[in-house]
Amino acid sequence: MNTKKIIVALDGMKMKEAIEIAKILKGKVWGFKLNDLLYEDISIIKKLKKYGGVFADVKLHDIPNTVKNSTKRLSSHGVEIITVHASGGIPMMKSAKKNSGKSKIIAVTVLTSSKLKSKKEVLDLVKDAIKAKVDGIVCSGHELSSIIKINGSKRLLKIVPGIRPSWYKAKDDQKRKTAPKQALKLGADYLVIGRPITESKNILKTFELLRRE
Numbered sequence: 048m049n050t051k052k053i054i055v056a057l058d059g060m061k062m063k064e065a066i067e068i069a070k071i072l073k074g075k076v077w078g079f080k081l082n083d084l085l086y087e088d089i090s091i092i093k094k095l096k097k098y099g100g101v102f103a104d105v106k107l108h109d110i111p112n113t114v115k116n117s118t119k120r121l122s123s124h125g126v127e128i129i130t131v132h133a134s135g136g137i138p139m140m141k142s143a144k145k146n147s148g149k150s151k152i153i154a155v156t157v158l159t160s161s162k163l164k165s166k167k168e169v170l171d172l173v174k175d176a177i178k179a180k181v182d183g184i185v186c187s188g189h190e191l192s193s194i195i196k197i198n199g200s201k202r203l204l205k206i207v208p209g210i211r212p213s214w215y216k217a218k219d220d221q222k223r224k225t226a227p228k229q230a231l232k233l234g235a236d237y238l239v240i241g242r243p244i245t246e247s248k249n250i251l252k253t254f255e256l257l258r259r260e
């Protein structure tokens with residue numbers, strides 16, 4: 048697989064460990080996704096930019112004015128991607144997009160740790176994201192084939208988390224999982240992979256397994 052489509056989720060670790068992983072994977076993946084580390088020290092963004100793209104997965108969900116302030120501030124730190132919850136509504140997504148500078152705004156549809164009541168939930172959120180003219184969406188691989196049939200969805204970047212290679216056997220919170228190859232086949236532009244990489248004892252060996260898969 049084209050490993051430049053991989054975004055590595057650096058969750059629940061110390062800054063030192065995150066930088067070590069980034070050094071190992073520099074040039075091999077698209078870049079790195081941050082959640083809790085942003086709250087330890089915002090300088091992590093600058094530090095990681097030496098090793099690849101940086102994705103601030105803050106999943107903003109607030110009134111448009113507050114979202115404007117957060118996107119402006121994050122964008123000024125030089126992140127390539129900022130996430131918002133599509134369920135925050137069209138005016139909120141528009142406000143994020145208008146104030147995002149060079150950063151891309153990606154709308155999260157329904158979390159991959161949730162079971163869906165119906166696919167329509169996701170498809171309606173994608174339609175809102177299209178109306179708000181954001182740059183892309185986060186969805187599970189399970190909905191990709193329906194999403195690509197929506198008018199206007201072609202130009203959206205499709206980012207897929209919940210990626211579980213066949214050899215990763217640990218049980219965790221992800222419910223709507225997809226194998227890497229399958230997600231790419233279904234039209235994912237980027238795959239978010241966290242624990243299958245970060246919890247492995249030998250990052251490089253695991254990465255090699257993924258590349259071959």
Ligand code: C5P
Nearest residue numbers: 056157158159185208209239240241242
């Ligand atoms: O460790 P794992 O591969 O499950 O990491 C997936 C990452 O993608 C996590 O950082 C999680 O917050 C994020 N994410 C997700 N589902 C979404 C959006 C983001 O799992 N819908």
